[in-house]
Ligand SMILES: Nc1nc2c(ncn2[C@@H]2O[C@H](COP(=O)(O)OP(=O)(O)OP(=O)(O)O)[C@@H](O)[C@H]2O)c(=O)[nH]1
């Protein structure tokens with residue numbers, strides 16, 4: 190199974206991008222599963238379930254940072270998606286805490302940014318952008334070509350190793366190259382690790398334990414199916 | 423980059439999914455072409471298709487070829503290799519960068535970071551200031567520019583900084599800029615120009631025009647001899663109306679003599 194983790198500020202077009210990607214994969218008879226992680230409200234799981242008839246889940250991270258929450262639940266989620274027979278697992282996360290980034294090794298990290306967001310946004314989002322594989326720029330239909338090119342240059346200045354893809358996620362223009370890249374991904378193994386160093390803190394993720402899955406951690410924990418609970422060392 | 427000799431538009435379908443009536447148009451270097459049709463007929467969609475190098479992956483299903491071949495992926499991945507500059511209908515920028523900084527970044531991006539980019543910025547501002555009655559202050563933020571200044575800067579940016587073999591312009595006549603001066607300055611360049619327009623003067627200057635209806639190219643009209651012979655008179659009428667507009671703008675009173683240019 191291939192893992193795609195998609196992060197980005199609120200309403201940048203993450204769901205719109207994933208909708209086009211998933212539609213194109215399904216047209217090619219691939220099987221996908223989808224998890225949405227948000228703080229307190231999301232309905233993408235219901236929409237994708239109705240639209241594509243694929244297995245979907247959602248998790249509210251509540252008091253946890255969504256990226257921390259994703260570390261906790263990802264182990265369970267991979268097992269769930271594999272049991273559902275998925276070949277592609279998509280995780281959409283709100284990425285609200287700009288100190289962390291949700292991307293793990295062996296996955297494809299998509300940072301979704303909107304072209305309309307102002308020229309300094311790439312400077313503000315930190316590891317969400319710099320640790321991604323691809324920066325997907327949405328809403329290119331809303332600005333002039335010149336402004337689009339300057340925005341792109343700003344991203345490349347901040348994150349020179351991140352590949353930039355411009356899309357119009359309303360019509361699905363520019364999606365094909367993303368689909369090709371996703372199809373070419375390797376399958377995930379069973380020792381996924383966070384890519385970045387999380388910020389200083391007090392839980393075991395915060396102190397640098399990068400193993401995926403709540404079983405490997407102490408402090409405030411969050412399995413996919415249950416509520417947040419505490420486990421001391 | 424290979425020298426661009428022509429672009430081809432391969433037909434797709436109209437808004438009702440019926441086959442586009444004109445199934446192929448080849449635009450040659452030096453062609454000046456207008457795109458005409460009612461509002462909503464798909465003029466903007468057509469030039470966006472060209473700019474995106476559509477490959478049956480846009481709502482119109484069209485396909486664009488450059489020199490008869492599938493366009494190189496490099497065109498869209500590196501702005502310095504992109505042979506197309508598109509002047510959209512946008513009349514505002516969202517960026518809060520100062521004009522000078524914005525243009526400097528764009529000049530570097532479009533010219534592979536060569537050092538002479540600085541000159542281009544100066545030339546772009548000079549060009550833009552010939553198109554608008556309100557000179558552009560280079561320290562203003564992009565988002566503060568008026569609609570006219572925005573369009574003037576976009577046109578100048580396309581001609582001077584991008585200086586691409588293909589330039590697409592969406593309704594320059596509605597931009598609050600000096601339209602005639604714009605045409606004069608642009609005609610000094612040898613390029614493929616596509617003007618989306620409702621303007622008789624621009625239309626009569628073009629070699630031919632693409633007529634749009636319901637999302638489809640329905641025909642191509644080559645400017646006839648008779649039309650060409652109208653061009654002079656149309657320009658006179660247009661100049662007279664433009665001068666009257668300017669007088670009204672300056673708070674003056676119109677008189678009989680204002681129509682003398684027509685006699
Ligand atoms: N014009 C335009 N609108 C877009 C584009 N992509 C997304 N939108 C619109 O932006 C809004 C938000 O899109 P979503 O895909 O829901 O964004 P999201 O990032 O998933 O949002 P959250 O999950 O709620 O944070 C919707 O109204 C979309 O239709 C685009 O490329 N162009």
Ligand SMILES: Nc1ncnc2c1ncn2[C@@H]1O[C@H](COP(=O)(O)OP(=O)(O)O)[C@@H](O)[C@H]1O
Nearest residue numbers: 435436437461462463464465466467481482637
């Ligand atoms: N061939 C087509 N197939 C489907 N939709 C189209 C087609 N051409 C145009 N449209 C849609 O019609 C609407 C108006 O088109 P637009 O290009 O903005 O018209 P114009 O610039 O002539 O006013 C847009 O929403 C566009 O997406």
Ligand SMILES: [Mg+2]
Nearest residue numbers: 203204233281
């Ligand atoms: Mg969403």
Ligand SMILES: [Mg+2]
Nearest residue numbers: 465466467511
């Ligand atoms: Mg239009």
Ligand SMILES: [Zn+2]
Nearest residue numbers: 254256286289
């Ligand atoms: Zn965090």
